Amino acid sequence: MSSEADQNNNRNNNCMIISNEFNKNTIDTATTFSPPNSRQHLAVVSNSSSSSRPPSPPPARTVGPPGSSTALRTKEPEPPVFEKGIAGEISANFGQMVQIIFIKPLRIKVAVEPSNIIKVATFLRDNLGFDHAESVAGTDYPKEDQIEVIYHLGSYSREDLAGQVLSIATRTNRDDARLPTLINIYKSVEYHERETFEMLGVYFEGHPRNERFLLPEDWADIPPLRKEFRIKGR
Amino acid sequence: MEDLEDRINESQKMGMQIIKESDDDRLMTLSVGPQHPGSGHFRFVVKLDGDYIVHCDPDPGYVHRGEEKMTEYRNFIQNIPHLERPVIHDSTNITYSYSLAVEELTGIEVPRRGQFIRAIASELNRQVYTLYWLAIYGIFLGHSTMFMWPTGDRELFIDLLEALTGARVTHAFNIPGGVRNDVPNGFKDRCLRQISYYEKRLKEYEDIFYNNPLVRQRTEGVGILTKEDAIRLGVTGSVLRASGVPYDIRKAEPYDVYNEIDFKVQYMKTADSFARAYVPFLDMRESCHILRQLLDKMPEAGEVRAKLQANPRGPPGEAYRRVESGRGSLGYYIISDGTPKPYRVKISVGSFRNMLALPHLLVGAKMGDMPVIYWALNYWPVEADR
Numbered sequence: 001m002s003s004e005a006d007q008n009n010n011r012n013n014n015c016m017i018i019s020n021e022f023n024k025n026t027i028d029t030a031t032t033f034s035p036p037n038s039r040q041h042l043a044v045v046s047n048s049s050s051s052s053r054p055p056s057p058p059p060a061r062t063v064g065p066p067g068s069s070t071a072l073r074t075k076e077p078e079p080p081v082f083e084k085g086i087a088g089e090i091s092a093n094f095g096q097m098v099q100i101i102f103i104k105p106l107r108i109k110v111a112v113e114p115s116n117i118i119k120v121a122t123f124l125r126d127n128l129g130f131d132h133a134e135s136v137a138g139t140d141y142p143k144e145d146q147i148e149v150i151y152h153l154g155s156y157s158r159e160d161l162a163g164q165v166l167s168i169a170t171r172t173n174r175d176d177a178r179l180p181t182l183i184n185i186y187k188s189v190e191y192h193e194r195e196t197f198e199m200l201g202v203y204f205e206g207h208p209r210n211e212r213f214l215l216p217e218d219w220a221d222i223p224p225l226r227k228e229f230r231i232k233g234r
Numbered sequence: 235m236e237d238l239e240d241r242i243n244e245s246q247k248m249g250m251q252i253i254k255e256s257d258d259d260r261l262m263t264l265s266v267g268p269q270h271p272g273s274g275h276f277r278f279v280v281k282l283d284g285d286y287i288v289h290c291d292p293d294p295g296y297v298h299r300g301e302e303k304m305t306e307y308r309n310f311i312q313n314i315p316h317l318e319r320p321v322i323h324d325s326t327n328i329t330y331s332y333s334l335a336v337e338e339l340t341g342i343e344v345p346r347r348g349q350f351i352r353a354i355a356s357e358l359n360r361q362v363y364t365l366y367w368l369a370i371y372g373i374f375l376g377h378s379t380m381f382m383w384p385t386g387d388r389e390l391f392i393d394l395l396e397a398l399t400g401a402r403v404t405h406a407f408n409i410p411g412g413v414r415n416d417v418p419n420g421f422k423d424r425c426l427r428q429i430s431y432y433e434k435r436l437k438e439y440e441d442i443f444y445n446n447p448l449v450r451q452r453t454e455g456v457g458i459l460t461k462e463d464a465i466r467l468g469v470t471g472s473v474l475r476a477s478g479v480p481y482d483i484r485k486a487e488p489y490d491v492y493n494e495i496d497f498k499v500q501y502m503k504t505a506d507s508f509a510r511a512y513v514p515f516l517d518m519r520e521s522c523h524i525l526r527q528l529l530d531k532m533p534e535a536g537e538v539r540a541k542l543q544a545n546p547r548g549p550p551g552e553a554y555r556r557v558e559s560g561r562g563s564l565g566y567y568i569i570s571d572g573t574p575k576p577y578r579v580k581i582s583v584g585s586f587r588n589m590l591a592l593p594h595l596l597v598g599a600k601m602g603d604m605p606v607i608y609w610a611l612n613y614w615p616v617e618a619d620r
Contacts, residue, residue: 134468134582137580140578152554156465162486187466187467187590188466188587188590225302
């Protein structure tokens, strides 16, 4: 009941709409902001053509071609049976739509395209019992011109999943960072996504409040967790 | 009522402009904090209809320090002292999961004695935090004895931690690979003696505070967070356990030596503010049992930390590790690109997650119940802001 009231209030409140607009503007300037290091900027521009390729595993940023890291991961000694079963269930349902990045004890990471994330997240909630999100973390990869947003999902209702954390990662273009929100599937992502918006400038389409949250009210710089933002004096 | 409508219609026919009272005119907007002593370094804006809260909008960030950005400039060891600043009263736990994650990334093994000392320090520190929180909860319920007693007893644990780590509040004790130093002579006996005293005190706490009819009247049935809502909102720690979900990271994902310890997850099903205030108390009592077992099972001698290379680093990869802190699950998500500095650190803290329950609980409650609900959420603003 409270969430409905919240949303109604947001819709009716002109102040909030204004501040929303304001924030959008600051983000626009933020994305077009040229970093002090112009060579880095050039590199970003030349890479932008590769933005449509499927998400590649993140750790392999500098070492070798994409895919070498997945090979390395699958070479790891015997992936645990239970986690393998969960991962198998996901890939049986979605096939090529979902890329299994790694299976470790108590941890599974999958990568999906932004267009499929709602479908996959709904499946994880309704069929597998991952009922809440623990954290949403955005990571900036300027060399690949992408931002990765990763949702760490856990389960309170299924006892055998208690220690499991399933991370579902998706990537968006850095210059026009937009992702569909998961708030309608996981209410618990509300503040995490809002924080990701202000810290990395990822606009969550459908989120009621893509607004300032932790930063000062008069913050007029680029989103601080982007890599081109440097702490003064460091 | 018809009379009024008729008169309004008549007046409008005559060309008069009539302004009706709208909903907005009846509401009063009230900013609670950040200077308000009852909110900590935190502000939330409430709208009141008479005595009832009809809207609540949290506005954190007054103590945001950019911890996550700061980690990208320092190496894995240099990061420890500043990462404990978000919650100095629970500084061992907030560096615990960081150390676990760094160990997973770099492949460092912790010696067995080091694992026990870590667990002991984190249990002691959880007591320090919970006593501090209980003191604040007591004073905001107008129960000043409950402010004095925990503040005094907290000193015992601070003294123990001082003997163990060398610092009273900010210990920087957990490091990747173990703990900074070994326990001092006679620590075990001193610790056991103080636990025995403390268990007696806990009985007195229960009598004077939790069985106090005034405290019960103010907290029972106030701010109900149902089990379904608790799961949906993804709350954690005592807030979750008070809603009837027996979930504790120490049980769900036992780290270090916790799989050798026999303890019960404390939870209640009443889901009100009293339950949220009582579950931390039950945790403190259970923590005494855990401490006895840890002291009993700790190996007599051995290394307390692994030998580290100058700048620990591992292959590129990522790790997400959690511990149970005083405010619930405390997780670190660390991405390493193979250099000694982390590429990205995300701290997932209980306070930030429990903040989502605040508007949910406050809307529909009376303003007078606000401190009862707010402080029972076990919310630490500095931790939530990071």
